[in-house]
Amino acid sequence: MITVSEKCIGCSICAKTCPFGAITVMDKKAIISEACVLCGACVQVCPVKAITIERKAVSADLSSFRDVWVFAECEGEKLKGVALELTTKARELADALNQKVCAVLLGTNVKSNAEMLGRYGADVVYVAEHKMLEPYTTDGYAPVIVGLISKYKPNIMLFPATKVGRDLAPRVAASLGLGLTADCTGLSIKDGLLLQTRPAFGGNVMADILCPNTRPQMATVRPNVFKKVENPRKAEVVEVAVDLKEHTIRTVIKEIVKTATPGMKKIDEADIIVSGGRGIGSKEGFKLLEELAELLGGAVGASRVAVDLGWIPKSAQVGQSGITVAPKLYIACGISGTIQHLVGMKDSKVIIAINKDPEAPIFNVADYGIVGDYQKVVPLLIEELKRAMKK
Amino acid sequence: MEFVVLVKQVPDTTEVKVDPKTGTLIRDGVPSILNPFDQFALEEALRLREKIKDRIPVNVTVISMGPPQAKTAIMKCLALGADKGILLSDRTFAGADTWATSLTLAEAVKKLGKFDIVFCGQQAIDGDTAQVGPEVAQLLGIPQVTYVDSILGFENNKITVRSLTDDGYRVVEVKLPMLLTCSTPSSFEPSNPSMAAILKANKKPFEIWTAETLGGDKSKFGLSGSPTQVSRVYSPPVRGKGVVYKENIEEGIKKVVEALMDKKVI
Incomplete structure (x- = not known):
């Protein structure tokens, strides 16, 4: 039920606001027609709070x-x-x-x-x-x-x-x-x-x-x-x-900027993701992960730490405060596996973890774990993949 | 000019441990903290106040809903520079979902009388719903801008902010009154106030408001006012442990690649 009380001053702001053209002003009072769908836009703009909508329980x-x-x-x-x-x-x-x-x-x-x-x-x-x-x-x-x-x-x-x-x-x-x-x-x-x-x-x-x-x-x-x-x-x-x-529309949009790096595959659309964390150690370290991702036709992701350290853009961040992903294959390199990261990737079909620390929690969710430095493991993995994919 | 900051005291979810035997949450000993997003929102409010103080004097009021011990979070806000704290605390408020929480907070903001900007964190780290900000804005009948990571300008009763989108950002201008929810830049580290500031905070006005203070029908608050009901809480299913290769890495890598080919993952 929508009602217009006697507080109405006939200012017609509501009539101009109604997205469904359901309000007209006659004799300095707003009249609501059957076109009204109770969207409530008028209630928000009425300067004298004359319009109320009562919604049935x-x-x-x-x-x-x-x-x-x-x-x-x-x-x-x-x-x-x-x-x-x-x-x-x-x-x-x-x-x-x-x-x-x-x-x-x-x-x-x-x-x-x-x-x-x-x-x-x-x-x-x-x-x-x-x-x-x-x-x-x-x-x-x-x-x-x-x-x-x-x-x-x-x-x-x-x-x-x-x-x-x-x-x-x-x-x-x-x-x-x-x-x-x-x-x-x-x-x-x-x-x-x-x-x-x-x-x-x-x-x-x-x-x-x-x-x-x-x-x-x-x-x-x-x-x-x-x-x-x-x-x-x-x-x-x-x-x-x-x-x-x-x-x-009370917000005025002055500018729209897209910052996702062009050319970089988006992680939320990739079937295969190669992700890096603190263990990668530097921006340069991610180049190796890019090489692996490219070989597999996948995208490069990251943990929050790697993003915070400025090694990779925020758009690559997997996890609770980043993006949730569920690719066919997720390769976590140098990622310890905080709960915040795990919620963002644990539904991946196959998870491979590469980490120096055998106690890293990431191994608890991984289907395959390799304990070792990614700088040693990833090149070997690339070599082996190339060999296997040739067949 | 009146700024209102809505804050929540939350368990530090990064410190939450799961009992390995029962799989249940160990809540004991988990420290309570001021939700980091809310602290950032408060700091944004204080920075803006500082920037415009020569032109416009600003009062910063912090409101929180929670049990009596949530006073700690408000005292921290006062020590960080807020002027006044209000804790909405009443057994009636307990068990509120986002809708009932938003309603309670919105009624408190209305009761304050005048408000120009309402600052919120984008979400609380215990629930991660990101709903309370927009819901309060709707209940107050004011426009909102969500995921604001910086305030770019303030003049003529208008604020210009940078709001994050899924693939970039927008620059948005809005007339006051309005509500904004703040996204913390990834470099944000919640700071702790000095001892002197904490002592000073004890002299600042602090009030506890109950359901009585807000008035009206009590059934709209808390559990009874919540449309959603939690029917069951349980531990997430644990993924079966996989194979870990510790020695002879070369052999391990070969096996992994073979398995990937077998399963047609690559």
Whole structure:
């Protein structure tokens, strides 16, 4: 329920703000039409606090919330890989519930991604295109998502735990009074509820979390935690008309800078990662790791220490405060294996550890360990690999 | 001008040990620290205050929610230079998830009356959710900028900050009031205040606010106000120990490469 109290002075700021064009001002009072989806954008801007939204306690009618939604993040016009990973997981959850998978695309010229989302299991794709939705801003995206949720009532909604997802999801959760579980490493259906598994205490324990009384049940998932698997169908595209105005976006973006080193393979997209830590000893030491990575067609990663010491850019950092990776092969060189590093790579299919210290914790998670100085071990490994790959 | 810094006292997760026999967490003896991201946020607030003090006088208030012993974290903030500390402490607040925590903190900020910039750390190292900052911003109805690693400018009631993205950064300008969450540069080492500063901190105003102080329906706080419920906590599954070659490295490397070829990893 949305109400406009007598405090309204008819300033029409709300009408200019509404992304769905649902407010008009007549006789110096705001009138809310049926186009209102309860996104709450007007409540935030009203200078006299005349607009209130009362949201029904959802516990009364949970069954009216259906379907598994995914926020399909784009980078410019291109879909991010994590969107397909989430869609794959959403398909699995939706099948267990006998519900649909719906993806949400926001931006400019993003509609063509709907086909790809369908290939990974989306039944419906909601598309909102507007020039104010590119690049991403909190104030542009949050009301549109809140509006869509209020209108279509999804049962579950998944966000990527990217910088954008982590900025957006809590904003949406707070405006609807919803629970939100961050960085889930497992999602499944248990007794009709979304069972959300996440590491806590720096990865020292795992917690299973439920959200029994609010809908949608919301969770974020880091890239590379789930695998993307095709499950093709033709997704129905639903275009959502939004009308955003410049003044509603309270943050002004002055400059966008990309610092990821061009030419360097990104670790979150690599099948094979060769990582270095304190034991590498210097910036030059990483050249040897690059040689190994190049031979395998992989990328070079690093522990936090190596990044802190300036040996390699931050974009290569694997771990809790860096990037979570799960490649086919992870080769850790001179990395002791702090818990913070382990949470970021322990789901790699095969782990090889190379370290001078036989007591290094990295050996506890490694499938193969070689005790020795990387300067001696890596050249031997390169030689052996070359020999084997020739065959 | 009023700056508010939201901080949390956290167990030093780098010191957490797991009992090798039972696989459970050994919580005893784990030191409590001021969340490093929050300390950096406080230092950013103090640096900005210093920079503009000739033009605009600034008050820095620190707010934390936690058990009575979380006072230690606030006292550290006061010793580092904050002017006033408020601890939200009440049994009713216990068991709060991010939503209930954000609601409690937002109500406290509102109760302060005027606020121009709310500073938060990007996340707490015990939960790593990064949710409380944006949720508080939404509840206060103010804009947010997350992952801010430096403040570039401040004038005419506007702040310009550098905000980290997945592949670089953005320079963003926002009108006050606003909330920012701070990312620590990788070179950041949390410092400890001097003895003299600690003694001085004891004379600064410190208050404890309860659910009563904040008012309203108590069921919105703590566990009863939390939409999420923890149903089970357990040790992560341990990966089976692999083969470690200590001597005859050449032979070991040969075996490893063979295995990789067999498993078609390469």
